[in-house]
Each structure stands twice: as structure tokens, then as C-alpha cells.
Amino acid sequence: MTFTFDQTYYRDLLLKFTPKAIETELEYEAYLAVLEELTFLKNLTQEEKAL
Structure with a gap:
């Protein structure tokens, strides 16, 4: 699965x-x-992880 990063x-x-x-x-x-x-969110997006 490929994830895209939403700029x-x-x-x-x-x-x-x-x-x-x-x-x-x-x-x-x-x-x-x-x-x-952010710590307690489930299924962080790639953008949230980067933040």
C-alpha cells in the first residue's frame, strides 16, 4: 500500500x-x-505523524 503525503x-x-x-x-x-x-488519536495520518 502506498501512502501519499498531502502537502x-x-x-x-x-x-x-x-x-x-x-x-x-x-x-x-x-x-x-x-x-x-495527537498522542491519543488512533490511525494518525502521515501529516499528523510528521507534525
């Missing part, structure tokens, strides 16, 4: 969850929520 979906993920240095408690909590969401 548009990956770009949208990056726009939603732009990586940057965490400087505040609020930013930490926001990034933690994203990481927890």
Missing part, C-alpha cells in the same frame, strides 16, 4: 499549530493539549 493538509496543520519557543504557561498548556490530542 495542503500538512500546511494547514502547521498554520494551526505553528512550532515556536514556549514562553508562557498559557502557551505551554496550549501545546500540551495539541500533543495530548
Whole structure:
């Protein structure tokens, strides 16, 4: 089975969850929520894995 990488979906993920240095408690909590969401998703897409 060949998987394709959807550049548009990956770009949208990056726009939603732009990586940057965490400087505040609020930013930490926001990034933690994203990481927890991705950690517990079943069947991550290739784009989600790359993020």
C-alpha cells in the first residue's frame, strides 16, 4: 500500500499549530493539549505523524 503525503493538509496543520519557543504557561498548556490530542488519536495520518 502506498501512502501519499498531502502537502495542503500538512500546511494547514502547521498554520494551526505553528512550532515556536514556549514562553508562557498559557502557551505551554496550549501545546500540551495539541500533543495530548495527537498522542491519543488512533490511525494518525502521515501529516499528523510528521507534525
